[in-house]
Amino acid sequence: MNGGVTHALESLSQAEILAAVAGFEFFGLTDAARVFQQAPGDSDEAENRLNQLYFAAVPTDEALADAFGLKLASTPEAFAPLSNGAHA
DSSP states (O other), rough: OSSSHHHHHHHOOHHHHHHHHHHHHHHTOHHHHHTTTTTTOSSSHHHHHHHHHHHHOOOOOOHHHHHHHHHHOEEEEOOOTTTTSSSO
């Protein structure tokens, strides 16, 4: 979040970007996934637009934690259990 969308798009490999998109979609954050499917553009305006779209989709770190919590609660079998065999 702190480097901005353009920084992420320029720094990550195509495989990493695709994994990020899949992860956002898995956790129900489809608007965030769409942000990372766009071309970064070459202007400050384009960068600001992508950042605004991302922050609208994921306004806080808690939004990520909430999406994780909802997915864990609805589909616990999608996650590896803790060492004692239970989910958190």
